[in-house]
Amino acid sequence: MAKQWSAPVLLTLSMLGAPAALAATPESLVAAYAAQAGVPVESIDVAVGEALFRQGGSSNKQCSSCHTQNPRAAGKTKVGKRIEPMAPAVNPQRFTDEKKVEKWFGRNCKDVLARECTPLEKASLIAWLAGLDREGK
Template sequence: MHKHLQILSLLLCFSAAAATAAPGDLLAGYSALAGRSADAAQGQRLFTSSQGGEWSCASCHQALPTVAGRHASTGKRIDALAPAFNPQRFSDPAKVEKWFRRNCKDVLSRECTAAEKADLLAWLISLKP
């Protein structure tokens, strides 16, 4: 089975409705795939620093993603990324995988690992009002 399908299948198992998920369920799924606990501090470093390319995650989502940001090249508004500030974030496993795939390729020039996804999500979940 293709790696993305394996990840998505595992994430869907954590979801009671199979169409929605809680951010904590997704975090548990990514941590299980990574074989380790998530590291929120590492997630923050990954989010805020450039990974050798032109952009970081913070380029569009803001250094503290509790407010709306703007796409670095198009200027399109991007709603707050932290789940406590935008309950729709990290609620649809298919969308989560889609955006991780796109954004990781933009920032890292490759797909994120399960450990990187877990770390990023752990940090985003830790941000509270």
């Protein structure tokens, strides 16, 4: 059975340059963002994450503008470059690299919301996406 790490331990290890064996998971990222937000993981509301994905931003700029309304499907950038699916059930590499996650939250939140996403928003979005199954839940 795999050892479960607490959010503060994961954050500390990542700051110290922990080895790749401790790669991020959607669950570890949700726990870390919940800890940053000062809330228990159990209080993360996946409906907030879904609303952020589908309705966040202006009427012409939303996450789903590039990622599509179906997070299980591939999207396209403004210039037509493929974006792999957001749902980890379809794209197991999604949310496994903390640096990439932060990079893309940084870019996309500023582009779509005109501000940085809060740790609570990040936790909610990842929790919602991680809860989606392959077919259509």
